[in-house]
Amino acid sequence: MTPRSGLLLALSSVASVSALMLVPVVSAHADDPGRGDQGEVRKERRAGNVRSLREIEREILPRMAGMQYLGPEYDPAAMAYRLKFIRNGRVSFVDVDARTGRIIGQSR
Numbered sequence: 413m414t415p416r417s418g419l420l421l422a423l424s425s426v427a428s429v430s431a432l433m434l435v436p437v438v439s440a441h442a443d444d445p446g447r448g449d450q451g452e453v454r455k456e457r458r459a460g461n462v463r464s465l466r467e468i469e470r471e472i473l474p475r476m477a478g479m480q481y482l483g484p485e486y487d488p489a490a491m492a493y494r495l496k497f498i499r500n501g502r503v504s505f506v507d508v509d510a511r512t513g514r515i516i517g518q519s520r
Contacts, residue, residue, distance in 0.1 A: 452488035453510070461491070462510035468493050471513055472506060479504065492516060 456462040465484055472495055473481055479497040486493055495506045507517035 449486045449488060453486040456488070456491065456510070463513050465493060468508050468510070468513055469495070472508060472515070476506070486510070 453462065453465075457464060465486075469481075469484075476495075476497055479499045482496040482498055482503075484493050484495050490507075491510045493508045493510050495508060497504045497506065502520070505517075505519045506515055508514065509516050
């Protein structure tokens, strides 16, 4: 193998790997808008089973004085919101029952 052919082989390998990186990864349920946490919480909200995130935030955020709110997640299995906060570089989570709005867990 000549140095030139070795270089061509290496470039060919890099090009193949680069091409694979461009192939989009699609979730198995990407075509089903009702799937996922957001779809679940919308379904439960429409059925009247859970409170809205805005209601939950109105009650919980004032209790977290001095903390920066980073955002929510919804756990459909537990029917709970997890609100994420940070203060002084430490991340904290507050788990809230989506049905009642009661705090069911907190990590600091």
